[in-house]
Structures are given as structure tokens and as C-alpha cells.
Amino acid sequence: MTTAAQEFELLEHTWRDVTPPAARRMLIAAAAAFAGRGYHATTTRDIAAQAGMSPAAVYIHYRSKEDLLFQISRIGHRRALEMLTGVTETEPVARMAAAVKAFSSWHAEFHLTARVVQYELTALKPEHHAEVVELRREIESTVREMVEDGVAAGAFKVPDVRGATLAVLSLCIDVARWYQPGGRRTPESIGTLYADLVLRMLGA
Amino acid sequence: MTTAAQEFELLEHTWRDVTPPAARRMLIAAAAAFAGRGYHATTTRDIAAQAGMSPAAVYIHYRSKEDLLFQISRIGHRRALEMLTGVTETEPVARMAAAVKAFSSWHAEFHLTARVVQYELTALKPEHHAEVVELRREIESTVREMVEDGVAAGAFKVPDVRGATLAVLSLCIDVARWYQPGGRRTPESIGTLYADLVLRMLGA
DNA sequence: CCACATACTAAGCGGTTGCTTAGGCCCTAA
DNA sequence: TTAGGGCCTAAGCAACCGCTTAGTATGTGG
Numbered sequence: 001m002t003t004a005a006q007e008f009e010l011l012e013h014t015w016r017d018v019t020p021p022a023a024r025r026m027l028i029a030a031a032a033a034f035a036g037r038g039y040h041a042t043t044t045r046d047i048a049a050q051a052g053m054s055p056a057a058v059y060i061h062y063r064s065k066e067d068l069l070f071q072i073s074r075i076g077h078r079r080a081l082e083m084l085t086g087v088t089e090t091e092p093v094a095r096m097a098a099a100v101k102a103f104s105s106w107h108a109e110f111h112l113t114a115r116v117v118q119y120e121l122t123a124l125k126p127e128h129h130a131e132v133v134e135l136r137r138e139i140e141s142t143v144r145e146m147v148e149d150g151v152a153a154g155a156f157k158v159p160d161v162r163g164a165t166l167a168v169l170s171l172c173i174d175v176a177r178w179y180q181p182g183g184r185r186t187p188e189s190i191g192t193l194y195a196d197l198v199l200r201m202l203g204a
Numbered sequence: 205m206t207t208a209a210q211e212f213e214l215l216e217h218t219w220r221d222v223t224p225p226a227a228r229r230m231l232i233a234a235a236a237a238f239a240g241r242g243y244h245a246t247t248t249r250d251i252a253a254q255a256g257m258s259p260a261a262v263y264i265h266y267r268s269k270e271d272l273l274f275q276i277s278r279i280g281h282r283r284a285l286e287m288l289t290g291v292t293e294t295e296p297v298a299r300m301a302a303a304v305k306a307f308s309s310w311h312a313e314f315h316l317t318a319r320v321v322q323y324e325l326t327a328l329k330p331e332h333h334a335e336v337v338e339l340r341r342e343i344e345s346t347v348r349e350m351v352e353d354g355v356a357a358g359a360f361k362v363p364d365v366r367g368a369t370l371a372v373l374s375l376c377i378d379v380a381r382w383y384q385p386g387g388r389r390t391p392e393s394i395g396t397l398y399a400d401l402v403l404r405m406l407g408a
Numbered sequence: 409c410c411a412c413a414t415a416c417t418a419a420g421c422g423g424t425t426g427c428t429t430a431g432g433c434c435c436t437a438a
Numbered sequence: 439t440t441a442g443g444g445c446c447t448a449a450g451c452a453a454c455c456g457c458t459t460a461g462t463a464t465g466t467g468g
Contacts, residue, residue: 037326038242038243038244038326038327039242040242040244040245041244041327118381119323119381122240122241122242123242123245159400160397162388163389163397163401164401166382167375167397167398167401170375170378170379170381170382171371171374171375171378173378173381174374174375174377174378174381175374177322177323177374177377177378178370178374184366185367193364193367193371194371196363197367197368197371197405200404200405200407201401201404201405203404
């Protein structure tokens with residue numbers, strides 16, 4: 001199996017809930033194109049061709065090209081948030097390690113989706129942008145509470161809680177920029193490395 | 205003075221060596237537009253209008269829109285590299301702290317230039333891309349040597365030198381994504397915060 | 409005075425863009 | 439059998455894209 005085919009299979013997994021199948025194929029094609037060339041450099045004809053349909057078919061399932069971006073961004077942000085809220089550990093240090101591992105490795109494994117999520121925000125219409133920013137606030141506050149809990153329990157030594165939260169999120173998010181599948185590092189190994197680095201940063 | 209005017213003044217500083225003045229104004233207008241809306245979303249008419257000239261004037265000073273991007277990317281990468289090579293400290297810990305402070309605060313203060321440098325690489329033609337990638341390799345190896353020197357001197361405890369180097373660079377670069385002038389944090393305070401966080405990460 | 413280079417603009421060309429219109433195929437159910 | 443709705447295509451529209459061409463104003467050297 002080629003790397004490209006593996007990439008598309010991962011996208012299939014991310015968008016498994018989207019129906020009908022033609023609409024899902026369109027979303028997957030759009031996500032791959034937006035991630036690879038950027039939203040503005042991608043044409044509706046590119047997306048339709050990749051999905052194996054005519055240019056007009058895009059508008060059967062989506063209002064506009066921007067609507068396609070919004071669906072990718074909205075669902076992608078939800079998946080990213082799930083990586084943090086899905087953590088079951090309760091002890092502050094183990095909890096933070098698990099969250100960073102899940103969040104950073106998601107940005108590697110699903111880096112195509114993650115790139116659209118993290119780097120195409122400004123192409124959204126104001127009302128869509130606002131909705132996504134709200135999800136981002138949830139992500140930020142989830143991590144900040146983890147830092148605060150660790151400080152309260154005496155497990156972390158952090159002079160600036162908001163600054164540390166910012167750095168933790170920033171480190172994980174930037175994985176989507178530099179990660180390349182088939183390279184030296186796997187999503188798994190990135191998660192392990194980053195969990196360790198973050199705990200050091202937090203003075204655990 | 206407005207924030208927008210301050211932003212343009214900072215761009216003036218970055219591009220001070222570019223002549224003639226009309227070519228410099230064009231570069232500044234292009235850098236601001238590319239940073240704000242992205243390369244592909246920016247039209248040559250936008251750039252010319254911002255520079256106070258006609259659309260055709262772009263082609264007096266530059267071969268193409270992509271040439272404009274290349275000049276911004278090339279000079280911007282040089283400035284970023286200067287932030288690291290300009291460090292005078294010799295003791296490994298102080299040297300790393302100074303480098304991280306300079307590099308991260310540059311990404312905040314000159315975040316418009318930095319955004320083009322870090323997020324518009326893929327829009328470059330292959331030969332231009334290759335030239336810029338070479339500069340990025342220099343940046344990476346400069347930081348890696350600082351990490352290695354610290355490990356050799358027993359000042360850092362790092363299980364994975366390349367992984368740590370990656371994380372340090374990643375943290376600083378991502379500042380260009382989230383930084384907003386007029387926000388809670390100044391370039392100066394980001395530099396101080398990040399120097400501390402990085403030293404902890406490296407086990408100093 | 410003229411010859412000439414530099415720096416610019418007005419106009420527009422060929423191609424591409426997001427999106428719409430009009431119509432056709434196919435499945436389902438009365 | 440046929441009416442209707444969901445899903446899709448062929449064709450194309452108006453607007454916009456990067457870039458070129460032809461021509462103009464200005465300054466300088468001889």
C-alpha cells in the first residue's frame with residue numbers, strides 16, 4: 001500500500017460519520033487539498049476531480065467552498081478536543097502526560113486534518129470563525145485546568161500558568177506543521193517525547 | 205500612532221536595505237498582505253494599491269508575484285538566522301537562553317515577516333524553495349550544536365538531542381502563529397518566558 | 409537642443425475562478 | 439405505469455486572476 005493511500009485511509013477514519021458517501025468523499029478530497037496546497041490555492045474543480053465527480057457536484061452537498069472548509073474545521077476541532085477530554089487518568093502528572101501524548105500524536109497522525117484546523121482559520125467567514133474560536137477556547141481552558149490542578153497538588157512548579165499552557169499547546173499544535181509521514185519519527189514516538197518534554201517544562 | 209502604523213514601521217526596519225524606495229514599499233506591502241491573508245489570497249492589485257502604485261508597477265521591480273514572495277522569504281530567513289548567530293555568550297546555558305530569547309522574540313516582534321517565512325514556504329518555486337530550505341538547515345544545525353555543546357559540558361540532560369532541538373525550534377517558530385501585538389504579552393516577555401521554559405526542557 | 413534610459417500608467421489579453429442553470433438518470437412507491 | 443424526489447452532469451456566466459503591451463512623464467549627459 002502506498003503512503004498516499006494510507007493518508008486517505010486516515011482521512012476516511014476522521015470523517016467516518018459524514019453521510020452520504022459522496023459528501024464524505026468530497027470532504028476527504030477537500031481536506032487533502034486544503035492541507036497540501038492551502039485553501040485559497042485549491043479550486044472547487046480540484047476537489048471535484050479528486051472525489052471523482054463533476055465541479056457542480058460540490059454544490060449538491062455543500063453551500064460553498066467555504067462551507068466545505070467550515071465542516072472540516074468544525075469536525076477537526078471537535079476531534080482535537082476529544083483527544084484532551086478523552087483522557088481517563090486522574091493523577092495530575094499522569095493526566096498531563098496522557099493528554100499531551102494524545103494531543104501531539106493526533107497532530108502527527110492526522111496532520112492533514114490538523115493543518116487545515118490550525119492554519120486555515122482566517123479563511124472562514126466571521127460567524128464560522130467565531131464558532132471555531134469557541135472550540136479553541138475550550139481546548140485552551142482544558143489544558144489550563146490540567147496545569148492548575150498540577151500546581152494545586154504541588155506536582156508542578158510553574159511561575160506563569162497561562163504562559164505554560166500557551167507553550168504546551170503551541171508545542172503540540174506545531175507538530176502539524178513539521179510532521180511528515182515516513183520520516184524518522186512516528187506519531188507514537190512524538191507523543192512519548194513530548195509528554196516527557198512537557199513534564200520537564202512544568203517542573204514535574 | 206496607530207497599531208497599523210507601528211506594524212508598517214517594523215516592516216520598514218526589516219527591509220531597510222532594499223532599494224529603490226518604490227521596490228521597498230512594494231515588498232513591505234506584499235509582506236503585510238501575505239502575512240494577513242496568505243500568499244494565494246493576495247492579488248498583485250492588492251499589493252500595488254497598498255504601495256500606492258498601479259498594478260503594472262509590480263513588474264518593473266519584480267519578475268513575478270512569486271519573486272516578491274521569494275525575496276521576503278530569503279531576507280526573512282537571513283534575519284531569523286542572524287538572531288541565532290548574533291549571540292555573543294559562550295557558556296552553554298547562557299548561550300542557549302540568549303539564543304532562544306532572541307529567536308522567539310523576533311518571531312513576535314516581526315511576526316508579519318515571520319508568518320510569511322514560516323507558513324508560505326510551499327508557495328515557492330522548487331528552485332527558490334531549495335535555497336530557502338538550505339537556510340533552514342543552517343538554523344536547525346545552529347540550534348542543534350548549542351544543544352550538543354550543553355550536553356558535552358554536562359550542563360544539559362537530554363536523552364534525544366535531535367528531538368530536543370526540534371522542540372526548541374518548534375516552540376519559537378509557533379510564536380509567529382499565535383502572537384498578536386497589543387495583547388497581554390510583549391516580544392520581550394515572550395523571550396524571557398521561553399528562555400526559561402527551554403532551559404527546563406533541556407534539564408539545565 | 410536632442411538622445412536616451414528609468415520609472416511609471418492605462419488598457420487589456422487569455423485563462424481561471426466560484427458558482428448557477430437546465431436538464432437527465434435512477435430508485436422508490438402508489 | 440408513472441409521478442416524484444435525490445443525485446448527478448454539461449455547459450456556461452460574470453468576475454477576477456497574473457501578467458503584457460504600448461505609450462507617457464521625468465531627469466540626465468552631451
